[in-house]
Amino acid sequence: MNYTNIAFIPLHLNEMLSPKMHDEFYWPTLKKVIVELYNQGMKSLVFFEGDYTPFINTIKELPKGWGIAWFEKTDIRKAKEILGGHTCILGGIPISLLISGTPNKIKDYVKKLLEDIKPGGGVILSSNIALGLTKEVPLENIKTLINTVKRYGKY
Numbered sequence: 001m002n003y004t005n006i007a008f009i010p011l012h013l014n015e016m017l018s019p020k021m022h023d024e025f026y027w028p029t030l031k032k033v034i035v036e037l038y039n040q041g042m043k044s045l046v047f048f049e050g051d052y053t054p055f056i057n058t059i060k061e062l063p064k065g066w067g068i069a070w071f072e073k074t075d076i077r078k079a080k081e082i083l084g085g086h087t088c089i090l091g092g093i094p095i096s097l098l099i100s101g102t103p104n105k106i107k108d109y110v111k112k113l114l115e116d117i118k119p120g121g122g123v124i125l126s127s128n129i130a131l132g133l134t135k136e137v138p139l140e141n142i143k144t145l146i147n148t149v150k151r152y153g154k155y
Contacts (some may be wrong), residue, residue: 005041005042005043006042006043006045006067007037007043007044007045008044008045008047009033009034009044009045009046009047010046010047010049011030011046011047011048011111012049012050012138015050015142016028016050017040019054019091020072020073022054022055022058023055023058027055028075028086028107030046031058031061031062032137034046034062034066034067035062035066036062036065038062038063038066038082043065043066043068044066044067044068044070045065045067045070045090046068046069046070046071047072047075048069048071048072048074048080049072050072050073051072051073051074052058052071052072053074053075053078056074056078056079056082056083057082059082059086059087060082060114062064062087062131064087065086065087066084066087066094067087067088068087068088068089068090068124068128069083069087069088069089069090070089070090070091071089071090071091071128072081072091072128074091074115074117074127076089076091076092076123077113077116077117080116080117080120080122080123083122084120084122085120085122086125087126089117089123090123090124090126091121091125091126091127092113092117092125092128093109093110093113093123093125093126093127093128093145094127094128095127095128095129095134095137097109098127098132098137098141098142098145099133099138099141100138101141103140103141103144106141106145106148107144107148108145110125110126110145110149110152111148111152112150113125114148114149114152114153115152117153118153121155125153127147134143141148
């Protein structure tokens, strides 16, 4: 992937929309933008803030390989089940776990998550918020995350 051809699209307010309003007003314009970017040779990195589960099937209306869907509150396992083989998924690591969890809790969580989502690829592990790793995350927890992914994330 050419990283100079990526459009970052941070989305807001989707939890406040009913599925009817999403499908009638929100999604058609967003879909048109993403498809047009794709047709112009650009991939999109879309941050789906909130729980996008009620609307996740609409993402399959986009061309296969259109870009990356970064989920904040959507269960990454459910996203992989629905979008696997169609859309690259980003997220899965709650920032709250990284900030306040113990290294053992982080290791157990990441190991289990990888067992569930690794088959078939198409997932990039990341914190579930666009702020990424903040200064509140203990260095020991960052090291644990990295080492766990290195150990259990290999194909």
